Amino acid sequence: SDEFHGTLRLLRAGEIKVLFVSPERFLNEEFLQIFGDTLPISLVVIDEAHCISEWSHNFRPSYLRLRASLLRRKLNIQCILAMTATATTQTLQEIVNALEIPSGNLIQTSQIRENLKLSISMSDNRLKDLMLLLKSPPFVNMRSIIVYCKFQTETDYVCKHLCDNNINAKSYHSGLLMKKRSRVQELFCSNKIRVVVATVAFGMGLDKSDVEG
Structure with missing residues (x-):
């Protein structure tokens, strides 16, 4: 070219x-x-x-x-x-x-940072348990939360479920137009939406110090 x-x-x-x-x-x-x-x-x-x-x-x-x-x-x-x-x-x-x-x-550092808390739980109903998690301490008091999903269609589905249950959320994945992705990131960084449901396309280079969950 x-x-x-x-x-x-x-x-x-x-x-x-x-x-x-x-x-x-x-x-x-x-x-x-x-x-x-x-x-x-x-x-x-x-x-x-x-x-x-x-x-x-x-x-x-x-x-x-x-x-x-x-x-x-x-x-x-x-x-x-x-x-x-x-x-x-x-x-x-x-x-x-x-x-x-x-x-x-060879330089190696721990992949688990001190400011991160990791936990794993099994679920028979992930949507129900996600709702319970978001409405329970400490998550209910967190201003900025990212919910990661494996597939683009899953992000849209989970996001709709959250919105239907009065949780202010937007979905984000590479299948969206760049203009829409930029808008979601702008809203999230300005605390105008609380939850972003995303694939791993979201978060790279994100400068937001108060993402708590």
Whole structure:
């Protein structure tokens, strides 16, 4: 596309300092050829690095291109930063092996933060129990709550049920128009709606300090 070739021209001219690319881009030989000795890369950052592992819950084959054999030897990249928040022990080992990361360079922190309280309960009637939960302490006094669902249709269904029971709620998922999604986020951040029923599409980059449930 015109945008792609325009970006390549800027890269060759040295006018781009930070470039965001998908792993699929490393399948493009034209893209790879502009790097190396003529255009050295000082740092590669791999976000969602768990996708490298075939054991990951959301493995992407294109991430297999992001291996030391390509990054270090073919593109002469010496500094690699891989980041993930959802790696099992087996997945972590695959990442370390694929990118040839020395064990001494591995930084791990607890996934369970001190300001989070986690609990699990079994339910025979999830909608009924959700209503009971939202209307009972401490949730009844919380101003901002996110209810996560697996499917888009489920978010709409649960949201309608909450609204029918006098709980101020909106649904949010990637199937909605961007304008509507932005409006839901705006209403939530300004405390004009109390509950957002969403898929994992909601929450990334959300800056709201008083989400309590």
